Amino acid sequence: MSLTKITDKAGLHRHLEAAIQLEHATIPPYLNALYSIRPGANTEAFHILRAVAVEEMLHLTLAANILNAVGGTPDLTVPGFVPLYPAYLPDGETDFQVDCQAFSRAAIETFLKIERPAEGATPGVDTIHKGRKRAHHNGHKRHGTAVRARHVPGHEEEHFYSIGEFYQAIEEGLERLHAEMGDALFSGDPARQIGPEYYYSAGGGLMAVTDLASAKAAIRLISEQGEGVTDNIFDYEGEIAHYYRFEQLLLGRYYQKGDARGRPTGREVAVDWDAVFPIKANARLSDFPEGSALRQGAEDFNRAYGDFLALLTRAFQGEPAMFVEAVGGMFQLKELYYQIMRQPLGDGTHAAPTYEISHG
Known part of the structure; x- marks a missing residue:
């Protein structure tokens, strides 16, 4: 998906479609890490990963x-x-790619890059505007992303260093178009909104979007719940941001109020990096023998995951009650994850879902 500065409603739609794709792109890596933890082990890490996955569903739904x-x-x-x-993530980083891999230090380091604060970028440097690298995207080529740099005249594609900056561009686009169009910008059917009655989570709630104020509130929640505010580990609701939740696992200690970034002083976090199924990173159906029970299990998983996405689509396209079933379905996949991940491949690794989804 090619993104340029938002100057019209079509451009705003493209950015928001990319935002939905972006939020979803984090979910398979988080779930793979979650379910690669052997049952009963790493309970603290398990709860952190599960909570973040639930909140990514919240962010996807807000988008x-x-x-x-x-x-x-x-x-x-x-x-x-x-x-x-x-x-590569759809918002613009190319200094890293996201893998579907087992729970490990490397996986958590990647998750920190996904959730990184905007302040990690060079001050005064905004988006990049240059050609993109190529990256595979489920059966066809898609645009990858490029490293952030100053504006290059004559080149218009936008890329972003952090998710927070990407949403800032969306917010600025909303403000720009609202100044031109007024409340006519918000022409969508309110019946398509997924309201708080359809969602539960310990960290932040779902909100219907009907105007500029509620759209900006939704963006604020997404950005701060992920990367945190610049000077604080905790978001505006007092919940620890995703970036710092993951950092606790590497630092081996929980953050508490008043802590400096990178220096948690709470109780220890117990992590056993070896108590995992050693699943194959970025598995493909071609890794499993045709006609085998394992290949059939992976294909069954892909169909079930496709059904989950189809339910979400129905919910977003006018059947909001389907949202409850869809979110429940995401975690009902747990047994399918375990059935696959318990299977050794004979090369020291175990099988893993492939996420090769097709919709008939």
């Missing part, structure tokens, strides 16, 4: 609510929506 509010149509079943890992 869908914004898109619906401005007259777009969320669709998680379009070809290429699910990345073929390893993959």
Whole structure:
């Protein structure tokens, strides 16, 4: 998906479609790490990963609510929506790719890059505007991303160093178009909104988006719940941001109020990096013998995951009650994860879901 500065409603729709794709792209890596933990081990890490995965569903849904509010149509079943890992994220980083791999230090280090604060970039340097690298994306080529740099005249594609900066561009686009169009910008059917009655989570709630104020509130929640505010480990609701939740696992200690970044002083976090299924990173169906029970299990998983995305799409396209079933379905996949991940491949690794999704 090619992104340029938001100057019209179509451009806003493209950014919000990319936002939905971006939020989803984090979910398979987080779930692979989650379910690669052997049952009963690493309970603290398990709860952190599960909570973050739930909140990524919240972020995805908020992005869908914004898109619906401005007259777009969320669709998680379009070809290429699910990345073929390893993959670049849709918002613009190319200094790293995201793998689907087992719970490990390397996995958590990647998750820190996903959730990194905008302040990690060079002050005064905004987006980049230059050609993109190529990256596979579930059966066809998709654009990768490029490293952030100053504006290059004559080149218009936008890329971002952090998710927070990407959402800042969306917010600025919303403000720009609202100044031109007024409340006519929010022309979507309110009946398509997924409200708080359809969602539960310990960290932050779902909100309907009907105007500029609620759209900006949704963006604020997404950005701060992920990377945190610049000078604080905790978001505006007092919840620890995703970046710092993951950092606790590497530092071996919990953050508490008043701590400096990188210096948690809370109780120890017990992590056993070896108590995991050694799943194959970025597995493919071609890694499993045709006709084998393992190949059939991986294909069954892909169909079930495709059904989950189809349910979400129905929820976002006018059947909001389907959202409860869809979120429940995401975690009902747990047994399918375990059935696959318990199977050794004979090379020292275990099998893993492949996320090669097709929609008939």
